Amino acid sequence: MDLQTKQITLLKLIQEIQGYAIFLLDENGNVETWNAGAQKIKGYLADEIIGKNISIFYTQVDLAKNLPQTLLAEAAKNGTAYNESWRVRKDGSTFWGAVTIMAMYNEEGKVYGFAKITRDLTEKMLSELTIKQHAENLEIKNKEIEQFVYIASHDLQEPLHTISNFAYFLKTEYAHKLDDTAQMYLEFMLQATGRMKGLITNLLDYSRIGAEKTLSEVDCNLLIAGVVANLDSTIKENGATIRYQNLPVIEAYEIELAQLFQNLLSNAIKFRDKNFAPIVEITASKEGNDWRFNVIDNGIGINPKFAEKVFLIFQRLHGRNDYEGNGIGLAHCKKIVELHGGKISVKANPVSGCTFTFTIPLNPDKPR
Known part of the structure; x- marks a missing residue:
């Protein structure tokens, strides 16, 4: 041709x-x-x-x-x-x-x-505009929800504080006039208001996660050393051992990442097996485009059917008499991991305890 x-x-x-x-x-x-x-x-x-x-x-x-x-x-x-x-x-x-x-x-x-x-490219452009508009609407809704949570929580604090104070005054100033039953009722009131204050504080903390996102290089060894120092009294009281070494330097939201590790370590120590001192090991490895972290403990473990439920806000698997808490710590963890663009899960270990696994992308999305 x-x-x-x-x-x-x-x-x-x-x-x-x-x-x-x-x-x-x-x-x-x-x-x-x-x-x-x-x-x-x-x-x-x-x-x-x-x-x-x-x-x-x-x-x-x-x-x-x-x-x-x-x-x-x-x-x-x-x-x-x-x-x-x-x-x-x-x-x-x-x-x-x-x-x-x-x-x-x-x-x-x-x-x-x-x-x-x-x-x-009309169809492509309109699709991108729709996605962008949806993201903007979602951001507006999230800000409205955060504002609502803040206002509602602030408004709840004042009457709760009043109830707590007057219950305390009754218990202390009128103790000689109250019988044992009345004293017990007041104690229940004080405990309930204390739990309510804790719930409100936790809810405010949850709504604020990611409010000021600042990505930076984080040395996870130094970060966890700081978290362990913060938990020093809890670790000593329970005879716990925290093991970690050769963890990476990653790009992350440092304040939120510290809260994530603190919640996971506190959780591992709290749900300990009463027959053994708590041992928690933290490992990390690079897998594809992610850092994969494992927090492994020798505690009471978890029933596989509750593996997803534990990450829901205010979900508790145990009674208050057995373990304290409001059921929000792991919800914090999930929100922090997702803030980075990763995923978190938990599974029972073959012998004892459980392993929390979460991923952090090598290059988390910059805040828009």
Whole structure:
């Protein structure tokens, strides 16, 4: 097949392409050829458009900015020009066009025309706009919820504080006038208000997670050393051993990550096997695009059917008489891990205890 035959074959193929508008322009931007894709996207038949200037495809806004001539001048100077904006069809409707204009030069290096390729990206652009709008709406809703939680919690604190104070005054100042039953009732009231205060504080802490996201390089060895120091009295009281070494330096939200490890270590110590001193081991490894952390304990373990329930806010698997707490610590952990773009899970160990596993992406998303 000689060169001329190949060129004719190529031109025929271009004429039949329907996904792209591909056509030639003269040096002034007037249409010289027209393919099936151009007809499909723009709506003109060949004999209706050949000889017309490309300005016919542009909106009044773009014409006021002299965009057609600007793109031709850019292509003539640089070889190509690219632009995305609204384009006008024959029937007056618009579509979002991705346009590439390539200059054609003669042997003397002078521009004698242009090749223009247009693709209709309306559906893609609208999908992206919908996703963006949904994300913006979700962010607004989240802020409204956080504000509601803060206001509601603040308003609850005042009457709760009043009830707690007066119950305490009754218990202390009128102790000699109250029988044992009345004293017991007041003790129940004080315990209940104390738990309620704790719930409100925990709820506020939960709503604030990720409020000020600042990514930084975090040495997990130093971070956990600080967490262990914070838990020193709890660790000594329970005779616990915390093991970790050779942990990575990762990109993370340092304050939230410290809270995550503190909650997991506190949880491991609290749900200890009464027959053994708590031992908790922290390991990390790189898997694909994530850091995978394991927090392994020798505690009471977990029933597999509750492996997901434990991460729900205010969910408790044990009575208050057995283990203290409001059932929010692991919900904090889940929210912090998801803030980084990772996942968290728990499973029972073969012999005793359980393993909490969570991932942190190598490159967490920057806050928007």
